[in-house]
Amino acid sequence: MASIRLERVWKRYGPVEAVKALSLACADGELLALLGPSGCGKTSTLKMIAGIETVSEGAIDFGGRDVTALDPAARNVAMVFEDYALYPHLSVADNVAFPLAVRGRPAAETRRAVDDVLALLGLTSLRDVGVRQLSGGAQQRVAIGRALVRRPEVILFDEPLSHLDGDHKVQLRAEIKRLQKETGVTGVLVTHDQTEAMAMADRVAVMDGGVLQQLAVPQALYERPANLFVAQFIGEPPMNLFGATLATDASAALTAIGEGWRLRLPPSVAAALRRPLPPEVVVGVRPEHLTLEPLDGAADAAGLVGQVFFREPRGDVDVVLVRLDRPHAAAIGPLGRDIVTVETAAGADWTPGRRGAVRPAPDHLHLFDAADGRNLAGEDTR
C-alpha cells in the first residue's frame, strides 16, 4: 500500500494543456475521487498515475518513491475499467486468477488468493460460472477481484459504474467503498458523476479546465463550495444563484440587495465573510433551502415573486421551477436565466401557472465574489 503525491504536474498534448500544475496528495488507504465534466483533465491525471501517459512536467511519487519515469508494470498499480475488460470465455475464478497465472505463481498459492478474493466479494458460489452469464454489476465485481488479487499498492477506478443501471449502480458503489476500506488499498476514482464521487470517496478533487478547483471531504464541498464552479457542479438540483450588491442597513446589519429583493444576512453568515467585501456578489441558495409560499390575490409584488413553470414529482419530494416576474432577479440563475428551483414536500399543489413567493432560509446562504467567483467565507480544508 502506498500514498500518492502529485507535485505540480502538467499534461500537454501539443498546444492543449489538459492538466495544469496539479498538486495533490492521497494518503495511504484513502479513496480519492477526481471529479469534473468531460475535458476537465481527470482522466489524463489518472493515466499519468497509472503510467500509461507520460508526465509533461512535474513529479508523481508513491510512498516517497518517485515513479514519474516508471513503466506501468513497475508501479504495481491495478486498474478497473468502465467496460470491465474481462476474458469472456473464462470463468469467474479463472478471470480473477489471471494476473497470478501469467506471473507463473504456484497453483496452490493462486488458488488460496483467488478463494480469499471471491469470499471478500461474495462471489464464491459463482466461481465456476462463465462471466458472460453474469449481470453487469457482477462482472464489475469480478473485474475488481482481478485487480485486488495481486495486492497492488494502488487501485485506479476509471468510471467503474457508468455501464450499470440505477439499482446495480447504487449497490456496487457501496460495495466498492466497503472493499476498499476492508482491504486498505489506496484508491483513485475518476468519475463525472458527483453522487458517485461523494458517496464513495474519502475526499473529492473537483477539476475544471485542467485546474484543481477544490479538494475536500464530500460534506465540505456541499456546505462550503470554494467557488461558483463547485457550487454549481455539486448538488442536484443545482444551487440557485442571484446577483446582488452588499450594503449596511440602518441597524448596521449587512444586507444583500438584488433586483426587487433585499435580504438581511444573519450575523452567523455576515461574520464569516472575508474582508474587504467586494461591491458585487453572487448569493447562492440550494433548492432545499428555499420555501415557496402561495401568493393569494393582491399580495406584494416585491421580493422573489413568480409563476410556477414546471413541477417534477420525484417520489419523496417535488422539484418546482418558478419563473420570476423580474427577469433580472436571478440574472445568474441556476439555469442562466430567470428560473429558480425550489424543493417542496411531495404532492404540494404547485401546478404550472400558480403564483408564489420564494423565500430563502437565511442561515443557509452562500456568498461569492462576483468578480472572481470565490466563496467569501473562504475555503473549507477538511
Add this chain to the structure above:
Amino acid sequence: MGRLELRGLGRVFGAHRALDNVDLAVGPGEILGLTGPSGAGKSTLCRLVAGLDAPSAGDVVLDGTTVTGVPAERRRVAFMFESYALYPHLSVFDNVAFPLRAPSAPRLAPAALTARVHELLALVELEALAARRPAELSGGQRQRVALGRALVQSPRAWLLDEPISHLDAKLRHLLRGAIRRRLVATDAPTIWASPDALETLAVADRVAVLVGGRVQQVGAPAEIYRRPATVDVARLVGDPPMNLLPGTLADEGGRLVFRHPALRVPLRFTPRGGAGSEVVLGLRPGDLRLVDGDASVRGEVSVWEPLGKHAILTVKLGSDVVKVKVTQPRGWKPGETVALDVSAGEPALFDAATGSALSPST
C-alpha cells in the same frame, strides 16, 4: 385524433422474447413515460412504433387506423434516437431544419421555416451554435440537436428514446419543463423512454414499467412510487430504491406480523394468504429512522455515503442489508451499531413466489 394504441404487441428475436403481449394506449397530448432496466424492451417498443422494425405479433394503431404495415416514412411519427443519427455534413441549423425540408413535409415559406428552426434552437439552448457542424459539438450538444430535430416536426405521435440522458443536471431540469410544454401543446401522444425511472416520474402523465419485455405496471407517477405492483417495479423506483427483505407472516395474538430474523413489523392490513405466507417486505430508505437507545431493530453500519443534503447508510440486518436515508450531519464508521425505527411510512408487501404486491383481502 391523437391516439396511439399498442395491441398485443410482441417481438421475438430467435429464442429471445424481447417484447411480450404489450397493450398500451396514449391519449391526445398525453406523455406516457416508459421505463425499465436495460434490455427490458424499451427501444424495441419504440422501433416498432416508429416502423423501423416489424412486430412478431400484434398491432400499432394510430388514430384508430392500424399502421403496422405502413413504412416508417409514411407514419409521421417523430422519433428521436438515442444515437442521435445527425447529418455530419450539415450545420446545427440545417440538421434541425431537415424534417421541414423533406419532400413529404408541407411547404413552408423560407422566413417561416427560419423562424420555426430558431424557436426550436432557443428551446434546446443552441442558438449560439447554429452554424456549427456536429463534429464540433459535445455529446450533450449533439443530443440537443437531435431533440430539436424531433421537436420541430408536427407529427401524429412523438417517440423520445432517452432524449436528455447525456445532459448535465442544470440543463436536464430546464429542458424537462420546456420539452413537456412543447409536447402537451400539441394533440399528438408521446412515449418518453428512459432507464431513469425518476425522470419518467418527473415528466410523464402516466408511467409504464417494462421488465423482461412485459408491462409490469401502468399508472400515475405518484401511484408507481407509492404502490409498486411488483418487486421488479419497486427495485427500479426511488433514490435509492426500496429495501426488499424476505420473511414470513405470523399470527401474533390475532394480528399479522412480518417476521425476519432481524426485525418484526406488524401489518396494518390482512393480505391474501395470511399467516405462514412467504413474503417480501418493502421499506423505503427515507422511512427508516435512526433512533437513540434501545430499539428492537439493531444493525451494523457497513458503508456511509455522504451526499450533501443527506447521507445513505448501508446497514447489515442479519444476512440482509438495508439502505437508510439520513439527514443528520454526523458521520458513521463501518462496524458502528445503530438502532432503527421501522414503524414510519407505509411498507409494501409482495408475494415471495410471484413478486406481485399483496393487497388487503376483501
